[in-house]
Amino acid sequence: MREIGRDDLPGELSVFPLPGAMLLPGGHLPLNVFEPRYVALVEDALVGTRLFGMIQPHEHEPSPEKAEAARASSLVPPPLYRVGCAGRLSSFTERQDGTFSIVLTGICRFRLHHELEQRHGYRRLAVDYAPFLSDLSPQPPSFDRDALLDALRRYFQTRGFEARWDAVEQMDDETLITTLSMICPLPPAEKQALLEAPTPADRAGILRALLEMAGHEPEADGPVHLA
Template sequence: MAPYRTVSELPQLIPVFPLDGALLLPGGELPLQIFEPRYLNMVDDAMAGDRVIGMLQTRGGSRARPILSPVGCLGRITSYAETSDGRYLITLTGLCRFDTGEELDLRLPYRQVRAKYERFGDDLGEDSEAEVSAAARSRFATALKRYLNHRELDIDWATANDAPLEALVNSLCMGLPFEPAEKQAFLEAPDLAGRFEVLTTLLEIDASDPDDEHNSLQ
């Protein structure tokens, strides 16, 4: 991991990868398969430089040039491999969220923005547990069980029960099949406690469909 201790040390001009439904959170790991020529070029340039890429979702616009969401997450390439057919298999590890600032026209095949990290300086701090009450944790556990039953999904409960709250919440936000707008809500939550509340609420909403025959706990 790059030794970034404060937001002032983070690269300000960053390449961005707009990809709806792909969520990167600070401390999380996002595997990506890169095959489009412009993004192969982006990875080449990133590997030759700071090894960082900003992950963003979009908000409408044209397919060729969608409108970038106002908040993204900077990730560092921590795993890299090239396949025999020229694809790149990389893993981004989340560093810090950013506000999407000015987009620069540098005549490159991929897009670059000037990232603003000031609001998210706490993302670079040590992992910390959110102050969540026992009642909130119980509500979350019930909502998660109902959601998984509703979706006919399963998780390793032993691992989940032993995981720190931040690791568990972030992995669920990134890995469960939420809609892009819902994933953006996780990203824009002010802190872990806020993300925990958004996650719990969305789990409850999804599992409350009265027309689904799997809506009750088994």
């Protein structure tokens, strides 16, 4: 995949809003695309720049007026968080039924400026990358790796998750932070906090704190396999 620079980032970005699915710069997000509007998004990306964005719908309860409007019309889209991440469609498989299995590779975060008219049923945003241009030239993060891994082990043990620890320990620092932030099944608001962390080192600190808190409260999450 060729390197993408600032001038390659589109000011108007098609987006795939999906709660709990977070893309980070340098991360690889597999997606199963079957809904017609997002099949159209992938098809449009393949004949264009191959770039589109991931962003989470906002989980806050709407006002009574907005809730009533949403009940009255299924066309009212949910509000979005203000920060998402643009990615490049780095691999894809098209199935016989026209659906896709894809991998989106994170490039740079963006801030939502305003929403544009939909295209083929999917949402489009005017976005600003300026606050996050450091994503294009990341620096090695400085953080307490041993403390993060200790928190991860306790979290996985408490939740009954499985991991190939030899593979985890072989990850470089940036890959470790990015992979853990994307794969750990944290609530959407906590995922958003990780996404909006100013630097990978800040993200590592937030992730460690979240894992330490979550590791004290077992939940019946589905199985998670790391590495």
